[in-house]
Amino acid sequence: MQVHELKKPKHLKSKRRVGRGGKRGTYSGKGMKGQKSRAGKNIRPQIWDYIFRTPKLSGPTAKLGDAGQRVKKQGTIKDIYRVILNMDELNNAVKEGDIVNVDYLLKNGLVRKYKGMKPRVKLLSKGKLTKRITVERLELSKGAKEQIEKIKGTVK
Template sequence: MQIHQLKIKSRKPKRRIGRGGKKGTYSGRGVKGQKSRSGANINPIFEGGRSTLIEHLPKLRGFKSIHPQNQIIGLDKINKIFDEGAVVSPQALREKRIIRKIKVPVKILGNGEITKKITFEKCLVSKSAKEKIEKAGGIVKN
């Protein structure tokens, strides 16, 4: 026997559900109720009359600035950590784990004293810090 010699058994016609003509069933909608009606779509936030989750949460006031705040470091900390003739840059500060992110600007403030000749690169420097650095023989490059 080969495939073309097989007898085709009678096929049951496909039921076109929900197309009228007494074909029966509820077309997957169940029986009665709001969801069974045509054009029925309920707001996904609606919870049957009780207060929604969104109504329970507090309103968030204000906004978050997209401009990052500078990472602030004092001269006294740099004086302790870096040696004479060192170059202080965001990469060097990240390697010593003084700052968290390289992309966020670094600002050097004039807290404390500096006694070593240190070069500062790619850092924002306050006026008082710049005076102290230059007095100690250091250089500020930007």
């Protein structure tokens, strides 16, 4: 027996460096084969599946490609907040010779602002109008316009 053939005592031997990291033995907690066990694993989050499935409201974005063009843009707040007034409601609130516009309706409490914005108001012909008025910058149905002109009111 020679010096190079001598074995170290067990307590002086260095441990086997297998796997490195994870403190879980041979494969470091990564299992055996597959994408997740490789270095630099790059697996997208599962929530992306749901993100790609939902239609977007605006144009395309860098990551989503044409997913953004599946649904057209919805209407603006101006389109959403539209108030419909009938002639009988208007008849109860106005006096003879009044000039009716959005500001007048806001002042008399027939309509309200929405998020600080004035609403779009449309007059319909339900009910009867008995007072002569002037209507400015309001949308009118055909019947409502006829009613106003019939009692010698004006539409601007």
